[in-house]
Amino acid sequence: MNGSVSPARLGRWAPPAALAVIWLVMSLSNPRFLSAVNLTNLMLQIVAVGAVAVAVVLVLLIGEIDLSVGAVSGFGAAVTAVLSVKQDWPAVLAILAGLATGALVGLAHAAMVTRVGVPSFVVTLAGLLTWQGALLLVLGDTGTVNIDDPQLVAIAGTFLAPAAGWALAAAVTAGSVVAIVGSLRRERDRPARRVWPWVVAGAGAPVAVVVFNADRGVPLAVVVFLLLLAGGDLMVRRTKLGRHAMATGSNASGARRAGIAVDRIRLAVFMLASVLAVTGGILAASRLLAVNQSSGSTDLMLTAVAAAAIGGTSLFGGRGTVWSALLGALVVGSLANGLDLMGASSPIRLIATGLVLAVAVGLDTLAHRAEVTPFREHSRPGR
Amino acid sequence: MSVATHESGASAATTGPILELIGIGKHFGAVQALAGADFHVHAGEVVALVGDNGAGKSTLVKIMSGVYQADSGSMRVDGREVHVHSPSAAQSLGIATVFQDLALCDNLDVVANLFLGSELGTKAWMDEVVMEKESWRLLRELGAKIPTVRIPVASLSGGQRQTVAIARSLVGNPKVVMLDEPTAALGVAQTAEVLNLVERLREQRLGVVLISHNMADVQAVADRIVVLRLGRNEAEFRAVDVTTEQLVAAITGASDNVVAERNARREASGGPE
Numbered sequence A: 001m002n003g004s005v006s007p008a009r010l011g012r013w014a015p016p017a018a019l020a021v022i023w024l025v026m027s028l029s030n031p032r033f034l035s036a037v038n039l040t041n042l043m044l045q046i047v048a049v050g051a052v053a054v055a056v057v058l059v060l061l062i063g064e065i066d067l068s069v070g071a072v073s074g075f076g077a078a079v080t081a082v083l084s085v086k087q088d089w090p091a092v093l094a095i096l097a098g099l100a101t102g103a104l105v106g107l108a109h110a111a112m113v114t115r116v117g118v119p120s121f122v123v124t125l126a127g128l129l130t131w132q133g134a135l136l137l138v139l140g141d142t143g144t145v146n147i148d149d150p151q152l153v154a155i156a157g158t159f160l161a162p163a164a165g166w167a168l169a170a171a172v173t174a175g176s177v178v179a180i181v182g183s184l185r186r187e188r189d190r191p192a193r194r195v196w197p198w199v200v201a202g203a204g205a206p207v208a209v210v211v212f213n214a215d216r217g218v219p220l221a222v223v224v225f226l227l228l229l230a231g232g233d234l235m236v237r238r239t240k241l242g243r244h245a246m247a248t249g250s251n252a253s254g255a256r257r258a259g260i261a262v263d264r265i266r267l268a269v270f271m272l273a274s275v276l277a278v279t280g281g282i283l284a285a286s287r288l289l290a291v292n293q294s295s296g297s298t299d300l301m302l303t304a305v306a307a308a309a310i311g312g313t314s315l316f317g318g319r320g321t322v323w324s325a326l327l328g329a330l331v332v333g334s335l336a337n338g339l340d341l342m343g344a345s346s347p348i349r350l351i352a353t354g355l356v357l358a359v360a361v362g363l364d365t366l367a368h369r370a371e372v373t374p375f376r377e378h379s380r381p382g383r
Numbered sequence B: 001m002s003v004a005t006h007e008s009g010a011s012a013a014t015t016g017p018i019l020e021l022i023g024i025g026k027h028f029g030a031v032q033a034l035a036g037a038d039f040h041v042h043a044g045e046v047v048a049l050v051g052d053n054g055a056g057k058s059t060l061v062k063i064m065s066g067v068y069q070a071d072s073g074s075m076r077v078d079g080r081e082v083h084v085h086s087p088s089a090a091q092s093l094g095i096a097t098v099f100q101d102l103a104l105c106d107n108l109d110v111v112a113n114l115f116l117g118s119e120l121g122t123k124a125w126m127d128e129v130v131m132e133k134e135s136w137r138l139l140r141e142l143g144a145k146i147p148t149v150r151i152p153v154a155s156l157s158g159g160q161r162q163t164v165a166i167a168r169s170l171v172g173n174p175k176v177v178m179l180d181e182p183t184a185a186l187g188v189a190q191t192a193e194v195l196n197l198v199e200r201l202r203e204q205r206l207g208v209v210l211i212s213h214n215m216a217d218v219q220a221v222a223d224r225i226v227v228l229r230l231g232r233n234e235a236e237f238r239a240v241d242v243t244t245e246q247l248v249a250a251i252t253g254a255s256d257n258v259v260a261e262r263n264a265r266r267e268a269s270g271g272p273e
């Protein structure tokens, strides 16, 4: 509450600080890092991982883990690609079929977790293998499906016209100003809303548009990603579903005794997570113009889990925000992108990412331990 | 504890009980946690439920709050037979529970915990503004000292957490509030605060069920004391009539056991300290 540096406080400010340091180092070592072209590329590189990281965040918030997100993203994208290319389905229907596949996959995971009682770690590990196999089956003998549907290609290939980008920035900034003025002029009895996120959004939007417009314009895929983040954040913080999900992750037995249908919450979140994973897979496929055997690799899952944790979402459940998917993906993506520009080898990238992850998870554990004070150890059944 | 309060509690007994359990049985595998226990509470009455570890107190509370279902016996609310198959069913019948472990979500703030499972707003969306106002009203009504309602309950003291848990039980305007060992983890001052809260609840004409190991607490606030032993009713006292020795004898199950002997010896050699 006061100025003391608690682990929780440190955990909250560490991700943006880490990002600032990485950007500083990268831009000093190679001026091209901060160029409009490179920053646009960076954003395009993190969009798919970021969407999958949102899925991971949601599952972490309810105190579970989903190791299958990578495989599921590849599987769902393969369904979409095959229906589009081999069955000539219209893009919209093919996408819906891919997302529906994700929903069914999530349903299966949740059923194993809630009905049978298998830990989500094991369920989704089995899922990882199963859906990876399903991906290979769907792709068939060639092992790759090239996307040619113009609409599917357009998802990652579209850049907004400069004017459209500005209109978007103006809308975000105007909305932020309204929100800031509203909370500054609030009646005495109303709760204080935090102002700084709106300041960041309102000031950041025009800056981002300047950068994007200096290159090819605002990428449509980035807009889609930001909408996913905003929607997810709204769900977590403002809806009863989100509140109940947080409660489930914080104290499942307490949530159940408060009348919350904990299993229904788990079902909803696992389904949502798999649908989000497929969304990430489709974004990736649209960028690569193909789905192949390395789509939905374990690497994607590991990066997404790392991003969620680095962004500040707790592995112990009930603590974190959807925006940590963006922060974490930016940290991981900037490291990879910057080291690439420096000509550093892949081992260096892995080691750097690993060290950042270790620090993030260490802070998370300290914050968690600070919460569990001795006299209420007994109040955490099942931990 | 004025005598007047005790009499108001006793006079409540002239109308029927708001909550009544008859012949409750419950076993966990081979363990018979409850074997035909009876229990009832009136509006504006504080009933203490005491008994040794494993006597079945928490199990009885969890049956009343819908966490467990009884194997046998019946339960009545306002004289009508009810079946409580879930915690939310108990809540909608007006039975609120402050569990022994408090069942709070440490990561969530006070407002979120107070309204957990019964958030205000539309079907899907929460109205944080209204919930925060209501939180302050609720806490003020209880005379609770909480610095801010927007911090995670993890950063509150034990007494404040107990207060939040009690305030939360009042959110649905219940008729009966059950408190399972509310003072077990608290210091002297915080215990006194919680006992004050219990008296507030009685003043608001709620039926209060208080489980405690602490005979001093029980005798300080209860109107009636029900003793459970090995899942059965062992004895029942009016708090004004009973001595600590009588209570201990009933809890341990006999007058000629070790504890009673020891007390008798001490009394002979100058009384208990």
Ligand SMILES: Nc1ncnc2c1ncn2[C@@H]1O[C@H](COP(=O)(O)OP(=O)(O)O)[C@@H](O)[C@H]1O
Residues within 6 Å of the ligand: B028, B031, B032, B033, B051, B052, B053, B054, B055, B056, B057, B058, B059, B060
């Ligand atoms: N969930 C459970 N599973 C198995 N046995 C239980 C369970 N809950 C309570 N019991 C047993 O039932 C008996 C009564 O327990 P409880 O109601 O917790 O007693 P008290 O609260 O009076 O100390 C004890 O023997 C206890 O071990």
Ligand SMILES: [Mg+2]
Residues within 6 Å of the ligand: B057, B058, B059, B100
């Ligand atoms: Mg107990």
